Amino acid sequence: xxxxxxxxxxxxxxxxxxxxxxxxxxxxxxxxxxxxxxxxxxxxxxxxxxxxxxxxxxxxxxxxxxxxxxxxxxxxxxxxxxxxxxxxxxxxxxxxxxxxxxxxxxxxxxxxxxxxxxxxxxxxxxxxxxxxxxxxxxxxxxxxxxxxxxxxxxxxxxxxxxxxxxxxxxxxxxxxxxxxxxxxxxxxxxxxxxxxxxxxxxxxxxxxxxxxxxxxxxxxxxxxxxxxxxxxxxxxxxxxxxxxxxxxxxxxxxxxxxxxxxxxxxxxxxxxxxxxxxxxxxxxxxxxxxxxxxxxxxxxxxxxxxxxxxxxxxxxxxxxxxxxxxxxxxxxxxxxxxxxxxxxxxxxxxxxxxxxxxxxxxxxxxxxxxxxxxxxxxxxxxxxxxxxxxxxxxxxxxxxxxxxxxxxxx
Numbered sequence: 001x002x003x004x005x006x007x008x009x010x011x012x013x014x015x016x017x018x019x020x021x022x023x024x025x026x027x028x029x030x031x032x033x034x035x036x037x038x039x040x041x042x043x044x045x046x047x048x049x050x051x052x053x054x055x056x057x058x059x060x061x062x063x064x065x066x067x068x069x070x071x072x073x074x075x076x077x078x079x080x081x082x083x084x085x086x087x088x089x090x091x092x093x094x095x096x097x098x099x100x101x102x103x104x105x106x107x108x109x110x111x112x113x114x115x116x117x118x119x120x121x122x123x124x125x126x127x128x129x130x131x132x133x134x135x136x137x138x139x140x141x142x143x144x145x146x147x148x149x150x151x152x153x154x155x156x157x158x159x160x161x162x163x164x165x166x167x168x169x170x171x172x173x174x175x176x177x178x179x180x181x182x183x184x185x186x187x188x189x190x191x192x193x194x195x196x197x198x199x200x201x202x203x204x205x206x207x208x209x210x211x212x213x214x215x216x217x218x219x220x221x222x223x224x225x226x227x228x229x230x231x232x233x234x235x236x237x238x239x240x241x242x243x244x245x246x247x248x249x250x251x252x253x254x255x256x257x258x259x260x261x262x263x264x265x266x267x268x269x270x271x272x273x274x275x276x277x278x279x280x281x282x283x284x285x286x287x288x289x290x291x292x293x294x295x296x297x298x299x300x301x302x303x304x305x306x307x308x309x310x311x312x313x314x315x316x317x318x319x320x321x322x323x324x325x326x327x328x329x330x331x332x333x334x335x336x337x338x339x340x341x342x343x344x345x346x347x348x349x350x351x352x353x354x355x356x357x358x359x360x361x362x363x364x365x366x367x368x369x370x371x372x373x374x375x376x377x378x379x380x381x382x383x384x385x386x387x388x389x390x391x392x393x394x395x396x397x398x399x400x401x402x403x404x405x406x407x408x409x410x
Contacts, residue, residue, distance in 0.1 A: 022403040025097050026410040027084020028339060030105045032332045033400045035077035038112070039389035042069055047382045051375070057119025059126070060174040060186070065115070067190045068170050070320065073112055075197055076134060076163070078328040080104065082204075083141045083156070085335060090153050093144035095410070104140065107133040127171035134164050155203065159196050162244070166193035191251055194319065195244035201295055201327050202240040202267070206233060208331070209288045210274045216285055217278055227273030236270050239263040243299075257306030264299035271296055283346035284337075287330035287354045294322030294361060301365070314368035321385065322361035329357060329392060336396055341406035347395045353388040360384035 023029050046066045048054030058065050084104075088095040096104070114121060114129035138160045145153050169189025172178055178185060214226040239262055246259045276289030298319030305315035333350050337343070363381035367374045404410055 020403060021401060023401050024101045024105070025403070026339060027088075027096050027101060028081040028332075028335055029400045030101060031077045031081030031084065031108070032336055033397060034105070034108065035074055035081065035328070035332065036389055036393040036396060038074050038077060040386055040393050042073065043382045043385050047379060050378070056116060059118045059123050060170075064170060064173070064186045064190070068167075069112070069115060071190065071193045071197070072130065072134070072163070072167050072170075073115070075324055075328065076137075077108060078332060079163075079197070079200065080108070080137050082331060082335070083137070085339060087141055087144055087153075090150055091144040091148035093148065096140060100140065104133065104136060107136055123171075123175055127168075127175065130171065131164070131167055134160070134167060138164065156200070159200050162196035163193055166190065166196065188248065188251065191247055192244070194316075194324075195247050197324055198295070198299075198319065199237075199240045199244055201292075201323060202236060204331075205288070205292050205295065205327060206236065206270065209292055212285055212288065212334075213274050213276070213279060216282055217275070224275070224278065226275060229270075229273065232266065232270055232273075236263075236266045239266050252306050252312065254307065257303045260299050260303030260306060264296050264303060267292070267299065268296045283351045283354065284330070284334045284344060287326065287333070287346075290354065290358065291323060291327030291330050294318060294326050294358070298323045311368040311371075314365050317364040317381075318361055321357065321364055321381070325361070325385070325388075326354065326357050329353065329388065333392065333396065336399055339404075339410060340399055340402075341404040341408060342399065349391040349395050353391040356384045356388040356391075360388065 023033060045054060045056075046069075049056060049058075049062050049066070056065075060068070084096055084101070087093065111130040111133045114126045118126045138157075141160065142157055145157070166189040169192065170186045173184070173186030173189065210226045210228055217224045217226065239259065243256070243259045243263050246256045250256050271289070271292050274289065274292075276286060276293070279285040279289060298315075301310065301315035301318045302312075304310050305312040333346065333353075334344070337345075360381045363377045363384065367377050370377065
């Protein structure tokens with residue numbers, strides 16, 4: 001007769017986590033880490049620039065610099081972490097870690113240093129250093145997609161290329177190359193990049209949100225089904241790509257306004273089918289629905305702005321702070337737990353962060369209706385955005401730097 005197993009017997013116990021520094025063990029780790037850190041600090045600097053208390057000796061217009069860094073600094077880091085994590089799952093390719101991951105991280109950091117210190121460098125060097133990251137990231141991501149012949153995932157290639165082109169347009173604008181008179185090349189580059197990120201949200205939000213929701217609701221009640229309609233999904237994606245295209249050739253016109261309104265309605269119908277109101281007991285899940293709701297609201301506001309009903313800049317922040325900010329924070333907080341072997345339960349501080357981001361979006365949108373309070377509302381929005389990412393970073397920095405708790409690689 002075999003002796004009884006002891007409590008510490010390895011058969012009864014899960015694998016013990018290895019000790020050490022794990023920041024470069026998987027693609028999401030360094031980029032979610034720096035996205036959180038950058039999100040926490042960059043807006044405070046921007047507010048200082050905005051009110052005239054901070055002088056970065058910028059070569060580019062301050063507003064262009066702010067938009068550029070939130071897209072090609074913060075959002076690009078979040079997107080990089082996402083792709084470097086999911087592409088190995090799609091293609092069965094070896095996940096990037098170690099030197100390659102360190103190299104990509106260094107390229108991102110060099111880009112930020114160059115753009116922030118642009119007054120001390122020839123701007124050609126600023127452009128080259130900043131663009132190297134997205135180009136290198138695209139090569140790393142696209143190669144396994146092509147090798148695996150996973151055609152379904154190749155639709156992300158034009159999104160990455162749009163980000164590269166949009167980034168190039170902002171730098172060419174500062175350099176004065178291709179001066180097109182009244183046509184603002186830098187502003188159009190920012191528009192292209194925002195629209196590309198929105199298409200990414202339409203695709204991935206349309207995959208992960210109903211998938212996670214279906215699993216969650218199915219456990220509680222097998223009779224509750226998330227509604228998925230293939231025709232509607234195709235219409236949503238066609239509308240999203242059409243928005244991107246029309247916004248390049250007729251930005252701020254009745255044509256772009258019409259497309260934004262149509263896309264908003266289609267996305268709303270899609271979102272309602274996912275029954276997000278049934279997920280209120282799971283913050284990691286309702287945050288995804290909240291981000292997608294901001295996507296719907298932001299598109300509608302952008303359409304109204306193109307028709308001239310509300311101020312464009314305020315409306316645009318419904319998409320950037322509300323949709324992009326909330327969706328990236330929701331995905332980063334969820335993926336970081338799942339890929340480090342931790343329970344899928346949101347820390348209370350991170351739940352507060354989700355709420356703060358919506359508060360930041362609402363405050364920034366309110367400038368359109370209370371322009372006399374613009375400074376106070378912008379400052380309030382900045383404080384709430386910063387607070388959200390400070391909370392995220394405090395909770396997730398240790399998680400991202402430490403090994404998985406189940407002892408598995410990654």
